[in-house]
Amino acid sequence: MKNATASHERPLPVAEKERAVPISENDRKDIEELYTAFRRGNAKLISPDGESRSLPGSLYSFLVELIGLLNEGKSVMIVQNHAKLTTMEAANMLGVSRQFLVNLLEKGDIPYHMVGTHRRIYAQDLFQYKAVRDVDRHKLLRELAVAEAEEGIYDAAPSSVDAP
Numbered sequence: 001m002k003n004a005t006a007s008h009e010r011p012l013p014v015a016e017k018e019r020a021v022p023i024s025e026n027d028r029k030d031i032e033e034l035y036t037a038f039r040r041g042n043a044k045l046i047s048p049d050g051e052s053r054s055l056p057g058s059l060y061s062f063l064v065e066l067i068g069l070l071n072e073g074k075s076v077m078i079v080q081n082h083a084k085l086t087t088m089e090a091a092n093m094l095g096v097s098r099q100f101l102v103n104l105l106e107k108g109d110i111p112y113h114m115v116g117t118h119r120r121i122y123a124q125d126l127f128q129y130k131a132v133r134d135v136d137r138h139k140l141l142r143e144l145a146v147a148e149a150e151e152g153i154y155d156a157a158p159s160s161v162d163a164p
Contacts, residue, residue: 023073035071038064081124090121094130104129 023031037043043060044052055063069076077093079085085093090110091101105112105119110129112121 023070031067031070035064035067038067079123081122081127083123084115084120085123085126087119087121090126093126094133 038060043055043063045055046052066076066078087098087101087105091098094101101110102119104110105121110121111125112119114120
């Protein structure tokens with residue numbers, strides 16, 4: 001069992017690339033207009049009394065990324081890094097079974113801690129594992145494609161082994 005500590009407070013968007021969000025045509029237009037407006041200039045907050053303030057740069061960048069993902073039709077979930085996830089929530093985020101996730105936890109691949117008799121995973125630890133897993137997967141797929149191209153299975157080799 002490993003303990004994890006949260007060191008980052010900024011919420012992060014998590015895109016589920018393989019699922020498109022069903023959005024009405026009116027919502028799609030609104031999202032596109034909002035995305036275009038955000039990309040054009042610095043957004044401002046306007047208080048109920050009419051006072052205007054520019055968004056901090058980090059919040060502006062976050063909103064541009066969030067709206068961009070929605071504009072691409074991707075589903076988005078906002079989770080704080082220090083959020084504690086159940087094994088079922090973590091498994092769903094990775095797209096694996098709960099038992100497979102528990103095996104990863106028991107092997108020490110992902111840090112976790114116990115709350116009573118229940119395992120909890122910090123979101124930042126899960127995201128870190130997922131990022132490393134995804135980089136490794138892309139690298140292996142690239143290497144496989146290069147090897148198959150060298151064997152003549154494909155006409156041309158991919159341009160780079162490290163490119164995603």
